[in-house]
Amino acid sequence: MTMTANLTIHRLLDEAFAGAPSTHAMQDLKEELRANLVARVEELENAGVGAAEAARRAFAEVGDFQSFLDEAVGDLAGEASPADEWARHRVRYRPAFVIRATVFPIVGALALVASMALAAVAPEVPGRGDVSPLLHVLLMGVFAFCIGFVTADSLQQETASNYPMSRGRANGMGIGLGVLLAGVGAIALCWAAPFPLWLWLVLGGVGVVVGIAILAGLGAGMTNRRKPWARELEQTWGAGDGTAKRHTGNRFERDPAAAARFGIYTAVLWILAVTVGVLLGIFVGWWWSALPVVGAIATMLLLVTQMLFKPERGER
Amino acid sequence: MCDTVPGVSETTSDTFASDLLRGHTDTIVLATLRRGDRYGFEIYKTIREAAGGDHEIKEATLYATYRRLEKDGLVEAYWGDETQGGRRKYYRITDAGRAVFRRNVGAWRTTRDIIDTLLDTQDRTTEHG
Numbered sequence: 001m002t003m004t005a006n007l008t009i010h011r012l013l014d015e016a017f018a019g020a021p022s023t024h025a026m027q028d029l030k031e032e033l034r035a036n037l038v039a040r041v042e043e044l045e046n047a048g049v050g051a052a053e054a055a056r057r058a059f060a061e062v063g064d065f066q067s068f069l070d071e072a073v074g075d076l077a078g079e080a081s082p083a084d085e086w087a088r089h090r091v092r093y094r095p096a097f098v099i100r101a102t103v104f105p106i107v108g109a110l111a112l113v114a115s116m117a118l119a120a121v122a123p124e125v126p127g128r129g130d131v132s133p134l135l136h137v138l139l140m141g142v143f144a145f146c147i148g149f150v151t152a153d154s155l156q157q158e159t160a161s162n163y164p165m166s167r168g169r170a171n172g173m174g175i176g177l178g179v180l181l182a183g184v185g186a187i188a189l190c191w192a193a194p195f196p197l198w199l200w201l202v203l204g205g206v207g208v209v210v211g212i213a214i215l216a217g218l219g220a221g222m223t224n225r226r227k228p229w230a231r232e233l234e235q236t237w238g239a240g241d242g243t244a245k246r247h248t249g250n251r252f253e254r255d256p257a258a259a260a261r262f263g264i265y266t267a268v269l270w271i272l273a274v275t276v277g278v279l280l281g282i283f284v285g286w287w288w289s290a291l292p293v294v295g296a297i298a299t300m301l302l303l304v305t306q307m308l309f310k311p312e313r314g315e316r
Numbered sequence: 317m318c319d320t321v322p323g324v325s326e327t328t329s330d331t332f333a334s335d336l337l338r339g340h341t342d343t344i345v346l347a348t349l350r351r352g353d354r355y356g357f358e359i360y361k362t363i364r365e366a367a368g369g370d371h372e373i374k375e376a377t378l379y380a381t382y383r384r385l386e387k388d389g390l391v392e393a394y395w396g397d398e399t400q401g402g403r404r405k406y407y408r409i410t411d412a413g414r415a416v417f418r419r420n421v422g423a424w425r426t427t428r429d430i431i432d433t434l435l436d437t438q439d440r441t442t443e444h445g
Contacts, residue, residue: 029379032356032405036375039357039404063374071380 005041008055009034016065029072033062091158100153108146115139115185119192133194140185148178169218176214183207251308262307269296269303334372341373341381342390343424346409346417349391355404356382382407390416 013030020026037058044054059065118136152174155165165173187204190197252259273296281289337344348354348362360375367373385391390413396404409417 028405031403033379035355035404036357036360039355061375063376065376068376068380072383 002045002051004051005045005055006038008052009037009041009059012055012059013037016069020069026072037062094157097153097157101150104146104150104153108143108150111139111142111146112185115143116188119189122193133192136189136192137194140189141182144178144182144185147181148174148176150174151177169222172214172218176211176218178211179207179214180211183209183211258307262303265303266300269299272296337367338373338377340420340424341377342385343417343420344373345378345381345385345407346390346413346420349407349409350414350417353406353408355396355406359407385413389413 013034017026017030037055040058040061041051041054044057045051049057062068115136118139122133122136152170155170155173156167158164164170183204183206185204186200186207190200190204192200195203252262273292276292277289280291344363345359348359354362356375356378360373360378363378364372382391382393386393386407389410391407391409393405393407396406
């Protein structure tokens with residue numbers, strides 16, 4: 001959809017909702033309408049209708065919009081009940097995820113038990129007809145994969161108390177945990193065939209160290225920036241990188257260097273004012289000594305304005 | 317239905333058909349949702365295509381219907397996770413919605429039979445009278 005059509009939809013919706021109360025329910029309704037209008041405009045544009053005309057026509061086709069809106073305002077007046085709030089924030093269960101989260105840990109646990117059991121009964125030198133000594137290694141791998149997969153999968157799910165993690169980071173966490181568990185598994189199998197003790201320990205040690213390094217790296221780099229509330233704040237207070245950002249709070253509390261600069265400026269200003277005042281008093285007359293004090297107060301007020309309320313350098 | 321009756325314009329018969337259609341908006345919306353979750357414009361489009369463009373239910377009427385159905389627990393709404401073009405609000409029919417749909421379809425069949433019988437009776441009366 002073109003930018004013109006998008007802007008026209010925004011404008012028409014803003015006009016229509018101008019008198020409506022700014023509640024969550026009304027915002028939801030506006031968002032729902034917008035998505036539907038966008039779909040209709042795309043359909044009209046594909047049929048060859050101009051952008052602005054498509055937006056206007058889509059809007060007109062909705063029908064008696066005003067009476068519907070009035071009705072909706074009446075309907076949604078009591079929206080803030082706990083039940084409505086619960087319904088608003090509820091996250092739906094995803095059956096496929098529930099199945100994955102149940103099956104994979106069970107498969108992983110079975111693989112772990114089977115791996116340890118096979119390693120315990122495996123002969124030092126496998127004879128003909130014996131189970132391959134690599135089978136318990138493979139099963140340990142299956143265990144590590146299952147747990148790693150469930151971890152990555154769970155972190156990407158939105159639940160009632162958790163925001164979904166980005167896919168890359170969640171997969172990284174899953175891989176980190178999988179490698180760590182594979183390392184621990186290798187150490188647990190160190191007494192068994194087919195590798196000598198030292199090789200098991202080296203493989204296990206490498207797995208544990210790499211796993212911990214991945215998890216520690218990802219853990220240390222975690223921020224709030226992808227969470228909806230952090231994004232909302234970012235949108236409210238700044239228009240993105242490189243453009244003007246407004247901050248809440250006192251600049252002096254946020255930026256100690258600015259507070260220190262202000263202190264030094266003030267000290268210099270008053271030292272000058274007092275010195276000039278004394279000199280004026282001695283050489284011109286004591287009545288004149290008040291003049292630098294007035295000048296200092298005015299300058300200090302201007303300094304406060306300049307330092308507290310002007311956009312900070314580098315953010316303009 | 318398409319026969320032109322003297323004194324009754326095309327527009328009047330269209331209005332009559334549209335009114336009939338509008339009277340069953342709730343059931344029609346439930347019917348479209350039985351085939352899968354849909355968002356507002358998809359529901360509107362399904363109805364528009366089924367009606368062949370001759371009759372339509374306005375979107376404003378449909379929004380009021382969604383709200384009513386949701387309030388009565390016959391559908392539940394959830395937001396899609398589209399990353400472009402704004403989030404879409406999808407509707408999904410509940411078990412209660414399916415039950416009401418089946419009941420309404422039963423009632424519709426009975427009513428349709430009664431009306432068919434009555435109209436046939438009337439036609440016969442006119443023919444014989």
